[in-house]
Amino acid sequence: MEQFEKEISHRTVAVNGIKVHIAEKGKGPVVLLLHGFPQTWYAWRHQIIALADLGYHAVAPDLRGFGDSDAPTSPSKYTSLHVVGDLLEILDAVAAAAGDKGKEKQVYVVGHDWGAIAAWYLCLYRPDRVKALVNMSVAFNPRNPTVRPIDSLRRLYGEDYYVCRFQEPGMIEAEFAKIGTKRVLENFLTYRDPGPLYLKKGEGFGHPTDVPITLPSWLSSKDVDHYSSKFEKTGFTGSLNYYRAIDLNWELTAPWTGAQINVPVKFIIGNQDLTYNMPGAKDFIHKGTLKKYVPLLDDVVVMDGAAHFIHEERPQEVTQLIHGFFQKIQVSRSSTQLTARKPCCIM
Incomplete structure (x- = not known):
């Protein structure tokens, strides 16, 4: 952890009525990295350094409710409108600090888990601010106008389902x-x-708490200690409020029923991820429905043997996929701009 802390800079910015902590490194095109639950900016430690070395300005905020950012107590403060509002003001603050205010309005975005959901909403509400998106683990979920999401999950999995x-x-x-x-x-x-994660009342995660948990090779005890230190300070309520705002989000997003994501997208998921194995998920992703709602979907990458925290489990592969896709987008944009600038012939 010490290595990452030395190489990555940190600051706090005031946005949308709260204070948000961001970690960042590098100069160049901005890449906004959005973490999920139960994590912080630290989930992107590998990508921040690698992307900075590749010529990007990597920016990873602690989303509201997480880490060193403010954590409003009410679930009503965690809708997609609040979170996207935070992100837009973060981007403005980053641009202003770099002296680029008004010059570079669009950025690259990478999301995972709740960060992926936030990224989908950012692209839905403000596609003018996004050059391209690499999203992981959580596919775009089009709004179903006939049933509330939590009711749907209860019918599908029952009351013990973690959500x-x-x-x-x-x-x-x-x-x-x-x-x-x-x-x-x-x-x-x-x-x-x-399979689905169940948390039965009084049984926790379903196994004895006095038996040590073996950590995988990609997750060290120092990594866990870092996350633990942040959640010990803030508690879990802020991060859990994202789940408690799901139905409110559903109510507020009625105007976007049927709307598409109109930015270039690459989607990455592990074949052992519980989200990939939800009923109907594979058909949705691979048989055209995801493409229907994300018409500029460039590619879907399924990593064999990888589970949910894919960017930590396979950091080098994920970074290569991110960089390769953004390079492709940059070449395409440059070609389009060059074509547009060519003078026409006068006959």
């Missing part, structure tokens, strides 16, 4: 407190079962 267990404020936090922050994080970060 359903997260809905009542305070209940799961109390259970996590009994288990211990570090142990909770170890359970989440090492979860590799492609």
Whole structure:
């Protein structure tokens, strides 16, 4: 962890009525890196350094509710409108600090888990600010106008499904407190079962808490300690509020029912990821429906043997895919601009 802390700079910016912590490194085109649950900017430690070395300005915020950013207590403060508002002001602050205000309005975006959801919404609401998107683990989920998302999950998985267990404020936090922050994080970060995650009341993650959890090679004890130190400070409520705002998000996004994502996209997922193995997910991703809603979808990459935290488990491969796609987009944009600038012949 010390190596990453030395190479990456940190600052706090005031955006959208809250203070947000960002980690960053490099100069060049901005790449906005958006983490998920239960993580922080630190999930992108490998990509920040690698992308900076490749000539990008890597910017990884702690999303509201996470890490060293402010954590409003009400779930109503965690809608996609709030989060996208944060992101747009972060980009403006980064541009202003770099002296680029008004020059470079569009950036590259990379998201994972809740960060992927935030990235989809950013592209949905403000495609004018995004050059291209690499999203991981969570495919675009078009709004179903006939059923609330939490009702749908309850029907599909039952009340013990982790998203359903997260809905009542305070209940799961109390259970996590009994288990211990570090142990909770170890359970989440090492979860590799492609099936749904259940958290039965009083049973935690379903195995004895006194048996040590073996960490995979890509996740060190120092990494877990870093995440633990942040969640010990903030608690879990802020991060869980994203789940508690799911139905409110559904209500607020009615005007975007049927809308498409109109930016170039590459989607990456592990074949052991629980999101890839949800009922109907593979057909949705591979048989044309995802392409219907994301018409500029360039490619879908399924990494064999990889699970949910794919950017940490396979950092070099993921960075190569990100860089390769963004290079492709840059060449395409340059060719388009060059063609547009060619003078026409006067006959």
